[in-house]
Amino acid sequence: MTEPYVWWAILGITLATFLSRCSLHLLGNRLQVPHTLESALRYAPACALAAILVPDLVFNEGQLDLSFDNPRWVAGIVSAAIFAANRSMIASISGGMAVFWLLRVW
């Protein structure tokens, strides 16, 4: 990559990130959000997490794959089950990774 291009891109990403994350905090309470919208948005964090992580798990080499042949999908299910059972984040991450590595060696 040529130098000036990369630095402009870095500047763009930084500004985009910073402005979208700070904008509402800088407005403080000056911006009024309708109560109904605010109460609906309570569901946004869970939906956002799902929308970020599910595509990471269900695509196997570019194809939708919900079978046992997709190690990431199986690891995700196992990881969720471990967390639901004992509420330990370290156990669920390491259990999921162990399953993932085992399935790939298989």
Place this chain on the structure above:
Amino acid sequence: MSEPIINDTGAVTPRDAFLRGVRELMPAWPGIFAWGLVTGIAMVKSGLSVTEATVLSLLAYAGSAQLAALPLMAAFAPIWLVTLTAVTVNLRFVVYSVLTRRHFAHLSGQRRLWLGYLVGDIMFARFTAMIEREPDYPHRVHYYFGGAIANWVLWQISSIIGIFAATTIPTSWGLELAGTLTLVALLVPLCANRPVLAGVMVASVVSVLAHDVPMRLGLLLAIAFGVGTAFAVERAGRAP
């Protein structure tokens, strides 16, 4: 996950709150570390120099936005497209700040800038869960900054290790999965009732269907449909 520490005898000091924030972030460290490592590696493998990658990591501090921008940069996509993509990946933080800003509205402008810079998915989920359990917890700002700063330190260390180790760690290890699994562990406890479950299912399906929509707009579509569904289910549940 550590249980909330309830201290009936002594008052909670700002320092206690800060340290509790640090402590409650710690169970997520393997995921944060693996994700930072992967982001560092990915930046260098996409063609950034060590200096460029380090500066991007320190300035933007935005794992998913950095990852989303890399293929565009490698293809010399126009700067406005790179920037807009970073905006769409970050828009969920606008929603997060709608939900949390009242806790921080009394802070100075400079503090709020730091707050914006340091926000992340993991600490956001931790913070909202804590506020839900203990609505009257004092020094919540210190709690937040404790976890957020710990997250920042872990992320930058792992990211810089990744940048320098890029040539020696094979991508075939699939380390990035650890980051995704951290989000799984954050999502599971949120799915405690029917509206959330319905919203999460719809958001998941839409995110898969809209996977190829440019500029990661599929993420926003998925959130919009998921929130709409959850809210509709909540309304239906309350109707007589």
